[in-house]
Amino acid sequence: MTLQALTYLVVGGSFVLYIVIAIWSRAHNTGDFYIAGKTVSPLANGMATAADWMSAASFISMAGLIAFQGYDGSVYLMGWTGGYVLLALFLAPYLRKFGKFTVPEFIAERYYSKTARIVAVICLIFVSFTYVAGQMRGVGIVFSRFLEVDVEVGLIVGMAIVFFYAVLGGMKGITYTQVAQYCVLIFAYTVPAIFIALQITGNAIPQLAFGSEVSGSGVGLLDKLDEIVTSLGFSQYTDGSKSTIDVFCITLALMVGTAGLPHIIVRFFTVPKVRDARASAGYALFFIAILYTTAPAVGAMARYNLLNTVQPGPVGAADGNLLIDSRPDWMRNWERTGLVRIDDRNGDGRIQYYEDKNVAFQGTADSYGWQGNELTVDRDIMVLANPEIAGLPNWVIALVAAGAIAAALSTAAGLLLVISASIRRAGSPRLWHLLLVSRRHRCSR
Amino acid sequence: MSPENRAAYWRANLRLLLACMLVWFTCSYGFGILLVDQLNAIRIGGFRLGFWFAQQGSIYIFILLIFFYAWRMNHLDQKFDVHED
Numbered sequence: 379m380t381l382q383a384l385t386y387l388v389v390g391g392s393f394v395l396y397i398v399i400a401i402w403s404r405a406h407n408t409g410d411f412y413i414a415g416k417t418v419s420p421l422a423n424g425m426a427t428a429a430d431w432m433s434a435a436s437f438i439s440m441a442g443l444i445a446f447q448g449y450d451g452s453v454y455l456m457g458w459t460g461g462y463v464l465l466a467l468f469l470a471p472y473l474r475k476f477g478k479f480t481v482p483e484f485i486a487e488r489y490y491s492k493t494a495r496i497v498a499v500i501c502l503i504f505v506s507f508t509y510v511a512g513q514m515r516g517v518g519i520v521f522s523r524f525l526e527v528d529v530e531v532g533l534i535v536g537m538a539i540v541f542f543y544a545v546l547g548g549m550k551g552i553t554y555t556q557v558a559q560y561c562v563l564i565f566a567y568t569v570p571a572i573f574i575a576l577q578i579t580g581n582a583i584p585q586l587a588f589g590s591e592v593s594g595s596g597v598g599l600l601d602k603l604d605e606i607v608t609s610l611g612f613s614q615y616t617d618g619s620k621s622t623i624d625v626f627c628i629t630l631a632l633m634v635g636t637a638g639l640p641h642i643i644v645r646f647f648t649v650p651k652v653r654d655a656r657a658s659a660g661y662a663l664f665f666i667a668i669l670y671t672t673a674p675a676v677g678a679m680a681r682y683n684l685l686n687t688v689q690p691g692p693v694g695a696a697d698g699n700l701l702i703d704s705r706p707d708w709m710r711n712w713e714r715t716g717l718v719r720i721d722d723r724n725g726d727g728r729i730q731y732y733e734d735k736n737v738a739f740q741g742t743a744d745s746y747g748w749q750g751n752e753l754t755v756d757r758d759i760m761v762l763a764n765p766e767i768a769g770l771p772n773w774v775i776a777l778v779a780a781g782a783i784a785a786a787l788s789t790a791a792g793l794l795l796v797i798s799a800s801i802r803r804a805g806s807p808r809l810w811h812l813l814l815v816s817r818r819h820r821c822s823r
Numbered sequence: 824m825s826p827e828n829r830a831a832y833w834r835a836n837l838r839l840l841l842a843c844m845l846v847w848f849t850c851s852y853g854f855g856i857l858l859v860d861q862l863n864a865i866r867i868g869g870f871r872l873g874f875w876f877a878q879q880g881s882i883y884i885f886i887l888l889i890f891f892y893a894w895r896m897n898h899l900d901q902k903f904d905v906h907e908d
Binding site (some may be wrong): 449459460463468471588589591598599601617625658663664667670783 | 827828840847852855857859870871874875877878879880881883886888892897900906
């Protein structure tokens with residue numbers, strides 16, 4: 379079966395699964411719709427929270443960012459998981475105790491102010507829509523590459539699926555769909571990681587393979603990576619190039635931002651008791667961490683594979699670089715999407731991939747006869763292209779496509795629900811009445 | 824709950840949060856960022872320790888931290904008789 383047919387089959391199968399679950403667990407009343415009738419078990423809620431929380435950014439982009447930034451990419455790992463800790467300790471349990479459906483409702487009661495509530499709803503809508511847009515772009519990319527349809531078509535199909543099960547199932551339907559989506563996405567993320575870890579180091583656990591020796595070389599993966607990247611003028615993989623203050627502040631910004639995610643806070647209202655909310659927060663981070671501790675391993679291995687592909691021989695030797703004519707299929711495939719670009723600047727028919735912005739490396743590059751970097755790889759494709767780069771079977775590639783879509787849809791559904799809940803429960807006619815009427819009054823005055 | 828009890832409950836609550844935040848800060852900002860160069864001199868297997876904390880260790884500690892917090896808070900709720908069941 380061709381890759382395209384296989385991808386249609388796997389992605390289509392996952393869609394059918396989500397819809398069946400949504401029908402089976404559809405909402406029967408208001409409580410079901412907004413907070414799943416407070417009946418979700420902490421373990422299931424933990425899984426759903428993990429799927430809700432891990433967006434297209436976590437699945438598709440993060441390992442690629444780490445692959446190209448090395449240590450500097452740690453800001454996403456520590457920032458996003460550390461922010462989750464703030465949410466679980468400072469926000470979720472107290473909001474849960476307060477017993478409201480949405481965050482704006484809490485703000486209105488706590489500060490005795492309808493204006494504060496409207497401000498909260500507007501912030502929430504702004505944040506959530508921005509975030510949904512990112513998810514939909516992720517779905518679009520997957521569709522355009524693997525199903526070879528336009529990004530717009532992919533986007534509409536994705537939205538239609540989410541719309542269908544969010545409207546039908548409400549929070550209850552979304553929660554159980556997210557449990558299924560978590561299983562799909564974590565399977566899709568770890569399977570290729572395990573294969574690649576075995577290929578490179580012979581150790582099947584990516585978290586350990588990451589610190590193991592490259593098979594048959596006696597040199598650790600990270601040491602080998604440091605050696606190759608510095609010989610090509612990049613900054614050391616395990617050290618990075620950002621200053622300490624930059625790393626510190628970016629991590630802080632990511633943490634504070636994560637702690638306020640409205641669609642995650644609302645998840646803690648769906649379990650029966652406060653102690654369940656606390657346990658569920660722990661399970662959720664455990665489920666998240668399976669992906670988050672695999673991601674840096676995937677990043678390092680992807681970078682290593684990429685460098686080995688482009689630079690099979692010694693650095694600086696005339697025949698050390700990959701011949702453009704014999705480049706692998708995955709490069710050709712991704713070139714069509716414009717996310718991989720090759721430009722033979724020195725006209726030697728080979729690809730030179732190095733850091734041409736590093737002034738200190740300029741002399742060395744000149745002496746090799748290199749006239750600029752000739753390969754541009756979009757960071758967002760690393761996870762999606764990883765199975766192809768490692769030469770894994772087609773079903774793994776199809777699985778990764780389904781996983782990426784699961785990650786994007788689960789987050790989009792959670793966000794859409796929290797938007798609708800906040801607007802409706804803010805008494806939408808009232809909200810708009812207040813906004814419009816107060817304006818008109820001001821004008822007439 | 825009496826006012827004294829409520830104050831005591833809240834104090835215990837804050838103490839626990841403070842302890843958790845200290846661990847949270849130390850393993851991420853401390854080991855993963857501020858002390859990363861010093862810790863990188865130490866090697867555990869194929870990892871430099873500072874790098875490991877930044878990309879692996881801090882996350883493992885975060886999980887333990889949330890479970891620890893849940894366990895202590897449930898204990899506290901029992902002790903002050905504000906648990907739900």
